[in-house]
Amino acid sequence: MTDFNATRAQFQLPEGIIYLDGNSLGPLPKSAPDRVAKMMTDEWGKMLITGWNRAGWMAAPAKMGDRVARLIGAAEGTVVLGDTLSIKVYQALAAALALRPDRRVIVSDSGNFPTDLYMAGGLIDTLGQDHRLVTPAPQDVHDAITDDVAVVMLTQVDYRTGRLHDMATITRRAHEVGALMIWDLAHSAGALPIDLTGCDADFAVGCTYKYLNSGPGGPAFIYAAPRHADDMKPALAGWLGHAAPFAFDPDYRPGVGIERMRVGTPPIIQMAALDAALDIWEGVDMQDLRARSIELSEAFIAGVEAACPDLTLASPRDPHGRGSQVSFSHPEGYAIMQALIARGVIGDFRAPDILRFGFTPLYTSPQDVTDAVAHVKAVMDDRLWDRPEYKTRAAVT
Numbered sequence: 001m002t003d004f005n006a007t008r009a010q011f012q013l014p015e016g017i018i019y020l021d022g023n024s025l026g027p028l029p030k031s032a033p034d035r036v037a038k039m040m041t042d043e044w045g046k047m048l049i050t051g052w053n054r055a056g057w058m059a060a061p062a063k064m065g066d067r068v069a070r071l072i073g074a075a076e077g078t079v080v081l082g083d084t085l086s087i088k089v090y091q092a093l094a095a096a097l098a099l100r101p102d103r104r105v106i107v108s109d110s111g112n113f114p115t116d117l118y119m120a121g122g123l124i125d126t127l128g129q130d131h132r133l134v135t136p137a138p139q140d141v142h143d144a145i146t147d148d149v150a151v152v153m154l155t156q157v158d159y160r161t162g163r164l165h166d167m168a169t170i171t172r173r174a175h176e177v178g179a180l181m182i183w184d185l186a187h188s189a190g191a192l193p194i195d196l197t198g199c200d201a202d203f204a205v206g207c208t209y210k211y212l213n214s215g216p217g218g219p220a221f222i223y224a225a226p227r228h229a230d231d232m233k234p235a236l237a238g239w240l241g242h243a244a245p246f247a248f249d250p251d252y253r254p255g256v257g258i259e260r261m262r263v264g265t266p267p268i269i270q271m272a273a274l275d276a277a278l279d280i281w282e283g284v285d286m287q288d289l290r291a292r293s294i295e296l297s298e299a300f301i302a303g304v305e306a307a308c309p310d311l312t313l314a315s316p317r318d319p320h321g322r323g324s325q326v327s328f329s330h331p332e333g334y335a336i337m338q339a340l341i342a343r344g345v346i347g348d349f350r351a352p353d354i355l356r357f358g359f360t361p362l363y364t365s366p367q368d369v370t371d372a373v374a375h376v377k378a379v380m381d382d383r384l385w386d387r388p389e390y391k392t393r394a395a396v397t
């Protein structure tokens with residue numbers, strides 16, 4: 001059994017705070033500051049540019065890729081780190097479309113995170129080949145996958161509601177019609193067990209600063225199935241994805257396999273933080289993680305529904321149909337969240353009316369859930385949200 005008290009002890013959690021926003025930004029692993037300081041002092045400070053070879057910086061994106069691969073059911077050598085998720089979405093979609101040159105339809109869903117849809121729109125404009133992006137409601141995606149579809153690109157866990165797509169079923173449907181499947185695992189990696197190999201996905205992307213705790217701006221990851229490794233074409237043909245970057249060849253030749261999805265110089269300081277964060281996952285069994293996540297979120301739903309009839313569950317009621325977050329809706333959602341944050345319960349708000357709470361078993365305890373429910377009850381019973389200062393929206397919600 002995974003020892004969740006032991007994993008919790010490895011995070012820096014500020015006194016008096018109940019942190020239910022690890023689905024947006026994971027907290028600081030206690031070992032990360034020293035790891036980063038060591039990288040800076042012993043590697044950057046002493047080795048200067050020789051660190052690219054001597055400290056293994058150049059190999060870090062693939063090495064970290066193998067560590068992340070274990071958490072998403074991918075084989076070694078199929079995942080690489082770098083850039084941000086928006087960039088990785090663009091790369092995966094461009095590569096997938098190039099593998100289906102005779103088709104023009106991209107299926108996503110109306111619940112997808114805006115940047116994924118914006119990147120698709122931007123790519124369509126750049127290609128200028130009349131591709132079409134269709135975004136049915138999440139429950140209608142399966143039926144929208146018809147035999148003119150080139151690529152299905154979905155985020156497995158809906159960022160607003162936590163609704164979970166069935167990866168195996170939808171991937172099978174995509175393949176039945178000859179389409180390729182891209183999964184965005186932004187709210188899945190580190191949140192629940194994922195089996196990329198088993199579900200036969202073509203591409204996957206995700207970020208490391210949410211459930212994987214690499215810190216703000218931590219690098220994203222991209223996965224490609226081994227069958228595409230040698231024929232996928234990188235749209236962002238950066239020098240570090242070249243087969244021989246230091247040949248400084250005027251002509252581009254893609255690197256081996258997933259290495260070609262690298263673009264430019266990797267963020268080595270941030271990789272050090274990620275490396276420290278991934279150590280915490282070494283003893284974690286993903287089935288235990290899922291069981292704990294369900295236990296925490298079910299307790300939260302039961303507590304809030306019993307205490308706060310004005311809050312409406314906006315997530316699927318069946319825990320197996322949810323990721324690791326729970327959302328409630330209320331017209332005054334923004335002010336309610338501000339009042340909760342003022343009391344030390346940090347979740348977040350997503351327009352137009354969603355209060356979002358992430359349950360991250362590595363450091364969220366059953367006691368946190370009990371305490372959080374009591375705070376939500378106090379805020380609702382006493383209308384503590386009904387103050388002008390809680391209604392003025394900050395830039396980041």
Ligand SMILES: *Cc1c(COP(=O)(O)O)cnc(C)c1O
Pocket residue numbers: 084085086087112113115116155159184186187207220
């Ligand atoms: C968090 C998130 C992103 C963020 O993209 P960045 O480029 O890292 O800012 C993108 N897509 C989804 C689905 C997300 O949940």
